[in-house]
Amino acid sequence: MTSILTVEGLAKTFRMHHLGQDLHAxxxxxxxxxxxxxxxxSGPNGVGKSTLLRTLYRSYLPVAGHIWYDSRAGRIDLxxxxxxxxAHLRRxxxxxxTQFLTARPRVPAEEIVAEPLRLAGRDAAAALTEARRWLDTFGVKPDLWPAYPTTFSGGEQQKVNLARALILPQRLLLLDEPTASLDAGARRALVARLADLxxxxVAMIGVFHHAADVAGLIDREVVLRPKELADVAE
Ligand SMILES: Nc1ncnc2c1ncn2[C@@H]1O[C@H](COP(=O)(O)OP(=O)(O)OP(=O)(O)O)[C@@H](O)[C@H]1O
Structure with a gap:
């Protein structure tokens, strides 16, 4: 099958100005x-897994290599x-x-979750209904739906985050420890949604602290090794 993403010779280095040296991720x-x-x-702590995901998402700029992405509008090097x-591809x-919600002050949870659907052109009432369905699926209590997530617990914020991120099927999903801080019910709902996607x-690249959570979904593993080239295990 034609790949949706082809990563070639990718490298990321952080310039540590205060130390006057580079850190090769x-x-x-x-x-x-x-x-x-x-x-x-996969790979040990600090080997660069999150950095790789952020580089693919272009939160970080790589120092070398290509990230060929087969978008609906044609091939593009991310x-x-x-x-x-x-910005368009992210929408x-x-x-x-991620496991962290960037909660905006005074925006209700249900609005945060509904936003991707509204940006995609769905009418406000239908988007809100679907947002509530996903909040319910991930186990957020109904009395919290109109509340502001800035005051939610870590797990509740993570559930809002997941509902928002997964409400609209994307073509490529980058997952950075999405099961961290979730209870068993939400973990099951997440794995079911990922299986459905x-x-x-939907193509997915993910880091999971407990890979057993998603054992039934994994097709291949890329193992990052400290200061070495990565191995790809079938
Ligand atoms: N913004 C940054 N500036 C400087 N160094 C960074 C930055 N982000 C990450 N690093 C460094 O890059 C290395 C890789 O970090 P990264 O978070 O990608 O590792 P990881 O494999 O995801 O680790 P873990 O399993 O502990 O989550 C670490 O040494 C980290 O300190």
Missing amino acids: FAGLSFTVSPGEFLLL ATAADIDI TEIGFV KAQG
């Missing part, structure tokens, strides 16, 4: 992901694409799920 990384494929990123194209095709052809 990873170098020479190459791998591909196809539609509907689930790729697990390593060098214009910010405006990256329409590429999702990122995978069946719809």
